[in-house]
Amino acid sequence: MLSRILVPMDDSEHAGHALEYALENHPEADVTVFHVVGVPSMMMGEAVGLALEDDISDAAAKRAEPVFERAHEIADERDREIDTIVGVGHPARNVLGRAEEYDTIVLGAHGEDWSRATRQFLVGNVAETVSKRAPVPVVIVR
Template sequence: MLSKILVPMDNSEHAASALEYALEAHPDADVTVLHVVGVPSMMMGDAVALTLEDDISDAAAERAEPVFDRAHEVADERNREVETIVSMGHPARNIIDRAEEYDAIVLGSHGEDWRRATHRFLVGNVAETVSKRSPVPVTIVR
């Protein structure tokens, strides 16, 4: 039986489906939702705006709010609670770095930017990277 599950989320339907699955398939597990905000770089458009903020941590938390609001809605519909964590950096690396704190990871097969070829080329497929490198079991939900 799994007691601690990590569900990385962005604002995609696949991520919401992953959270739904985790909550329904593991009713006794503690579920943590992780949202990773990209760090500023020349190649990551949205993250560059963080550099203009006075407090990058506050700006990252603000960007995570819609994702966490959705996560809480999904959990509330199932009479469950979720813990939320916001982090900054590369999504796959952040997920893998936290993986050992959990019994399993449940994530969506594609993020919100999956249709943009440049995003896939520059950032790579998070689900694929996590499934290959995670030290704990990974469930990928479509």
């Protein structure tokens, strides 16, 4: 039986499905939603903007609020509680850095709906990278 599940989540539809899957299929497990901000981009916009903030932790938490609000709505619909944590930097590296703390990782097949080239370059590789390198089982949800 799984007791701790990590659900990396952005604002994509697939990420919401991943959380739904984790909550519905593992009713006894503690579920933690993990959102990473400051994602590198072609123009480094979000990462640079975050780096210019006086309090990076506070700024990261504020940027994660919409994702966590959605996650709590999904959990509330299923009468479940979730924990939330924020990471800063590259999503795959952040997820892999926390992986050993959990029994499994459940993540969406695709990330944010950016341009196809950007998604493949930065976000599309997250699920693939995590599934290849994680020291725990990974479930990828469409």
